[in-house]
Amino acid sequence: MKPAQMERTPFADLDSQPSEMTAMLLAALEAMGRHPEIRRVRQTAMQAMRPQPGERLLDAGSGAGDVARWLATAVGSAGEVVALDSSAATIAAAVQRHDGSNVRYMTGDVSAMTLPSDSFDGVWCERVLQHVTDADAALDEMIRVTRPGGRVCLVDTDWESLAFDGVPARLAGTVVTHMHGRLTPWKRDMGRTLRRRLISAGLGDVTATPVTCVFGDPASAAVVLPMVNPIVPEEAWATPPGVRDEWFSYVDAAGARGDFLAILTIWVVTGRVV
Ligand SMILES: C[S@@+](CC[C@H](N)C(=O)[O-])C[C@H]1O[C@@H](n2cnc3c(N)ncnc32)[C@H](O)[C@@H]1O
Secondary structure, eight states: OOHHHHHOOGGGOGGGSOHHHHHHHHHHHHHHHHSHHHHHHHHHHHHHHOOOTTOEEEEETOTTSHHHHHHHHHHOTTSEEEEEESOHHHHHHHHHTOOSSSEEEEEOBTTBOOSOTTOEEEEEEESOGGGSSOHHHHHHHHHHHEEEEEEEEEEEEEEEEEEEESSOHHHHHHHHHHHHHHSOHHHHHHHHHHHHHHHHTTOEEEEEEEEEEEEOSHHHHHTTOGGGOTTSOGGGTSSOTTOHHHHHHHHHHHHHHTOOEEEEEEEEEEEEOO
């Protein structure tokens, strides 16, 4: 596969997707946000970041804005949360979901923000760096806009940790290898690199927590894992050509027996700007 083919992920440029695809991806983001395992990841990040009343926080790559609105409840009316996303369609969707909390929505590229330096007490960036071409440049921007003593909280997936049980190992290996081949190397292992990136960038008090998400049935897994979601089109990266029907028959059979298992580690890494 040519590098150019690998580099485009739908989330890297949502606005260039057909409108139905953008709507499907936004609905997927919201469903993920309601999933108990993603909520567990976010609780871990919230405990690491410890937002305080009156703080000014940035949600970089804010998607539909759920986390920004959650952070707003923590900073209260004396604080403010800026929800920034590169996709105008996504920001429009987030504005539609606005609940009156202290969130300001704006479009912008996390790698080149128009926001002033040292203007935030903390930055949250969840499942975004895997979609940008230069994660360290984006991280430098997040550090630039954070005041000394403020926190940067990164959340990202380690797609290389994805594993299945209850389905034939040969077939699971084929599906996982196919997915890895569709992803850029930095998207595959972004989660586990976050600690190193924050240390290299000079942040202090770096903490790194791997949260291993456990999916005990196909329906639960399908919310987060496209290769077990039957509504994700094959061409949208999910399963290798020619094995889709066989794969889903084994996934469904494991689900019916009750022994389907998928695991995926998402990392929560926080550091303090010095
Ligand atoms: C997988 S979604 C995660 C959204 C949200 N953080 C969440 O966890 O629900 C990735 C988001 O990052 C945004 N994004 C991708 N590249 C970006 C960039 N360079 N600058 C800002 N946002 C970006 C996408 O538009 C999308 O909303």
